[in-house]
Amino acid sequence: MTNPKLFAGAAIKRLRRSAAMTQVALAEALDISPSYLNLIERNQRPLSARLMLLLAERFDFDPRQLIAAEPGGGIDAIRQRLTDPLFEDLSIDRAELEEWLIASPNSAEAFVRLFDNRKAAGDSGESAAPDPIQLVRREIERWRNHFADLDAMAEELADELRLGAGDLYGAIAERLRVKHQLMIRILPETVLSDKLRRLDLHARQLQLSEMLDPASRTFQAALLLGQIEAKGEIDALASGGHFTDRAAEKLFRRHLSGYFAAALMMPYERFLKACEQTGYRIQLLQRRFGAGFEQVAHRLTTLQRVGSRGLPFFMVRIDRAGMISKRYAGASNAPLVESAHRCPLWDIHRVFEQPAEIRSQLVALEDGSTWFTLSRAVQGIGSGAGGYTPAFAIGLGVSAEVGSALHYARGQDLSIDHATPIGLGCPACTRPQCSQRSAPPRSRPLTFNERERGLTPFDFVND
Structure with missing residues (x-):
């Protein structure tokens, strides 16, 4: 898989100035020429992996911060916004976006801010209070849902707790007590x-x-421990988000506390090693770490430690009506995460029929990308309106290019010829004559022939 280029000129310049160094001094420390450093700071050259590691060693920081500092959150964050139906008729490839970020990083940042403000106003164009969920999602996206400081602290604490007891819940309860x-x-x-x-x-x-199952009890106990013992790290990350909306900051803190709890239950290196040994077999990971299916699914999207990365998973959670309540792109850059609608041909909509079954499916999008996906239904806790037990569908996936590493893909041909063609919801999909179509594509004019009736009532101009 091709690694995306990282243009982080503004971040490098801030680092250099905070260290009171000239370009000549920093270039000498990195063993490059001052002219080359100048090109990097002007976003005319990408930052190499070697230089990223040297900078991390010299300035003692997490290199993922460089990604968070890219204009607009980086090329992949902008690509995700371009999946919006507003841009369906445009064909903007990655190379064009790279040129834009190099030539006009500030205009890219301006585009993202305007787009996010538009979304927060409900696409109405009117002034509205910002959507706190959208603000938090943007901050999580900037970090690729990987918070290295929280992971490191949780990992160290998990090892300490293991020395005292084999039962994590009991060890956390004892630490909270003592x-x-x-x-x-x-x-x-x-x-x-x-x-x-x-x-x-x-x-x-x-x-x-008492309605909480054992995994959920452990999670809630670990969450409280994180709120207390990782308060400094959580405060720093929340402060770095520069939230002006109080609700957004509180939601982000909640996400970080949950992140710490999951990292304590599933310590990074041990969890990653178990993933690789089992082929990311979720049932075994649940038993080995005493976690629920949804907890493991969340954790799989966070495995982006520099030098020790897991597969780049995405995750979504929907209800029976198809409403999405959680979405994490991680490092996957999957359009399936950002789309406003979902395709009924994706198996995530079928898992409610057999709640205990994990369904695997190879899907192909219109852009030619293929994804190996896993879907399973999970039950919520308690009773909702009308006394019904809440139910959700979890969708996980990775690019088919790396899908062969999964236990669930063994023996399968992951070439595009064997993939199910799906779209990003009917309004965004231009696949002709799909019998499941419920709405015409917004980007194509309708055509009518009173003498014929196709598989769908919506015929349209097909380029």
């Missing part, structure tokens, strides 16, 4: 009827509902 004077108490559903957890500081108790 170090923070907090007890865990499991309460009946009738007492916590509308809550899953409650922190009662007066009683010094973390109260958990």
